[in-house]
Amino acid sequence: MAGQKRIRVGVVGVGRGLSMGTRGTLELVALCDTWEERLATVGETLGVETYTDFDAFLGHDMDAVILANYFHEHAPFAIKALEAGKHVMSETAACHTLAEGVALVRAVENSGLTYMFAENYPYMVFNQEMRRRYQKGDIGEFKYGEGEYVHPDPPEAKLGRSCGWDHWRNWIPSTYYCTHSIAPVMYITDARPVKVNGFVVPFDHEDPSMCLTAKVQDTAATIICRMNNGAVLKSLHGSLRGHGNYVRIHGNKGLMENCRHGDKMRLRVWKEPWEKRKGEPTEVVYKPDFPVHHGDATRAGHGGGDFFTTYHFANAIRTGEPPYLD
Known part of the structure; x- marks a missing residue:
């Protein structure tokens, strides 16, 4: 991964999201959450811009968005991010209803961008x-x-x-x-x-x-x-x-x-x-052993899964090939 251009990402969710946006060749540049106290503390610690408004967050100069907000809220946020020209990796669940699932698939297909379901x-x-x-x-x-x-x-x-x-x-x-x-x-x-x-x-x-x-x-x-x-x-x-x-x-x-x-x-x-x-x-x-990057994966959470979700997301963006869990 040395020498590869870093992918600028913004993360929604300053709890679980912090374990997803700072690995490998991803460069964390912005955070978004409604938990203002923790958002301010984490943003200052990491030296990145912070937002409480998702629409304003999407205006930040970045390549991709990682969604680690609440379980049932991901699809509307993913659709907005795709329409704003951002690649998306979404925590589980991808959608809350069948209608949201149909809308999400259409948004991905219309965008031509990478969407990855971050099932680890x-x-x-x-x-x-x-x-x-x-x-x-x-x-x-x-x-x-x-x-x-x-x-x-x-x-x-x-x-x-x-x-x-x-x-x-x-x-x-x-x-x-x-x-x-x-x-x-x-x-x-x-x-x-x-x-x-x-x-x-x-x-x-x-x-x-x-x-x-x-x-x-x-x-x-x-x-x-x-x-x-x-x-x-x-x-x-x-x-x-x-x-x-x-x-x-x-x-x-x-x-x-x-x-x-x-x-x-x-x-x-x-x-x-x-x-x-x-x-x-x-x-x-x-x-x-893990097939690649055994040391990095061994140190990551969820049995190595947290390393490989971001690893495959970054590779999909670079190659233009859909990830396995798209």
Whole structure:
């Protein structure tokens, strides 16, 4: 990355956004937020311009905008930024309604600019390794997959993260936060959902981690997807006990999954004894390296995903090629 021209970016959101706009060849030049006290402090510390008005922020001299505002607000902001001639990387979710999704796609297509969905879980080290092995044909054709994002927290952590009754974390339907579990399977296999059905685990009035907070959403959700190659995907996400992020891919020649015990960044690959090649082990468990920039990725948040979202966003802007999650 040395010697590459830096891409000037503005970030919306002085919480999560600060971990996204200062990596690699991105140059942070402006910040926007309605949290005026923190905005002023961070802006002074980083020496960048600050804005509380998004329209004024879009007038700043910059190449791209990173959206790390509230979960349900991204699409209108992204559309405005694209119309103002800025490349966009958006935190999850890309849109809040189907109508917003249609409007966003049209805005991207009309702009000719780069839009990237900053879903970071596909870029965890075991998921990138599973993609590499799947593309080589190691486990054959994708038939069934599972993605899990299970994230319980004590009441005080939930209250600290979602202040106020109307904070999005308290009321979004439990099916909505599904990208951390579905996107890794899509990335590994290049398969996409074409049919979807979902179920919720209802709100548990006996669970203090739910009833001692402002949450009104259900505890968790399971989504079943039929993929475009005929495979089936099961997604599990929510506040059940047993924190963990797991991905499991069944092919017609083997299985890959990250380990559920010990170091969960390890990968397990299984071949049936009667089907494997001579001399090939039935089971292999190992911890892979990132395919590129291993040191930088290892130091980044979300298992390296925070490095690779900005890395691929910058590459997409430079090359004009759409990113994988566009």
